[in-house]
Amino acid sequence: MADTLLRIENIKKFFHVKRGFPVAKTMTVRAVDGVSFEVKRGRSFGLVGESGCGKSTLGRALLRLVEPDSGSVTFDGQDVLSTNASDMRALRQRMQIIFQDPYSSLNPRKRIGAALVEPLLVHGLADKRQAHERVLKLLDEVGLPPDAANRFPHEFSGGQRQRIGIARALTVGPELIVADEPVSALDVSIQAQILLLLRELQESHNLSFVFISHDLGVVRFFCQDMAVMYLGRIVETGPIPRIFEEPLHPYTHILRDASPVPDPRQSRKFLHIEGEVPSAVNPPSGCHFHPRCPYAADICKKVSPDWHQVDAERGVACHLFDTGNTGPDYPKR
């Protein structure tokens, strides 16, 4: 049915920071450390993880807003990372981004109309008169009044600004949108509005999403597939209903159980997670999750787990699924 729109293979992005005095040592932050996944056309792919796990860097790397160190990004059969500058500009019309912070994502000195007309003119998608009409139509689509075009960003609320950010991403008619925590800076009531708007637009424009979030509830609502990231690596991927039904990786399991279910009668025992996310500068040996994992064995401290493709749809990186093991015996919910 759905064909693959975006394929990401073994993406790596390391940052080098110099620390220390008088002799500075170079430390390597492995922000994204060998990540692979696929996004199907017309579907939403959720990328979930705690703060600092590299999910935002990954989102920017696949748009080449930061250049990945290695790996490959294939968009609709085209190799993104080896594309030259002028072809890249054309390709950018097809892949867009929505930001988390609506207060930082709009130029304070530019009227909304001007900000939305500019991409159309730059890419030669419309002449001035057409562009104006297109902008009014876009504003209407994202639920803003036509007179918004004459106003400055500071005259809008966070939710309205996020709608403007969405409209800007839509100006060039993209097929894929990387949504980097698009609702986590908003009030819960506004979150729902923006999510419904995104879903509406997804249908009317046949959009695919890479949806970055730390909120499992939001991802569960919006996406069909997901990947769970921990310290720069993907620990589990699969279709959302199956992951929520039966998480394979202990981390996924704990995340699922930590995310509240709106049912007061359902009380249950938690597996809970200890401690903080370790530093990405000096990640734990072996499996990065082992210091916080209730099932950690000796092998987890020494050897980084291989990727186990459980079936066509699901995969997990955990020693509990090494050959001979049947997986952990999770408490029943």
Add this chain to the structure above:
Amino acid sequence: MTEKSENMPAPLSSSALFQEQVKRTFRSNKLTGLGAVIFLLVLLAAVFAPLLSTHDPLIQNILDRLEGPSAQFWMGTDAYGRDIYSRLLYGARISLTIGGVAILSAMVIGTAIGIIAGYYGGKVDDVIMQFNDILLAFPTLILGLIVVAMLGPSMQNMIIAISLTSIPGFARIARAPTIVVRERDFIEACRALGYRDWRIMVFHILPNVTSEVLVMASLWLATAIRTEASLSFIGLGVKPPAATWGGMIREGFENILDNPWLSIFPGLAILLVVFSLNLLGDGLRDAIDPKTRVD
């Protein structure tokens, strides 16, 4: 500084905030307004010099040389019998033109350099700013002296010299807000939309650094006028008989015992302009400085 207003205003964008701050500064800080008014008067005096002057500034009248202020010569006459008041008015034209053109060109070039260095960062930034700091290390007057000595004294070379001494300052001033703005998401959005670098720098970064740059321009215009006077004073300025304030002080210096007015009036003129620009620039800087800002 200023009093906090009772009614909390709605949150403002940085540009609206700047305008609001400027308004408040003028209202609450009378000195800033005074500076603006004085400078405006000097500017008008320079523009309308032919109408305001009582004598031709170049015509010599040996019989009336070295006279003190009188009804005929409001500020007296110099060693060649030329009217000081009229020469001051015409001198304002030259001083303000040299200062203004020099600062304007330094502002354009320096801001461009600062934005390029700040936007690209890394090696580009290192190379540009190292070179910039070398220029910045020279005292303004020395650097101006070197340039004028190399090119020869003329109005055009004065402008080049003063402009060159002001460029590094503008580069530094423009670079700092560029680095702040560069990190904001809307610049990343521009890159995601496939805008070219020049478009991002001109249409998205420049409007966010102009207020800082304009404030410094008003302060450094005072410095430029002073530098021009200093260079003219040591004889490296515009060639006589054209009237310049620095040149007039020097000519007066030779006859200071006979008629001190010759040096006093151009000295006061320089003082007045520098003082007014400093008042204006200080007030404007307070308006945009987050530490003294009224929020």
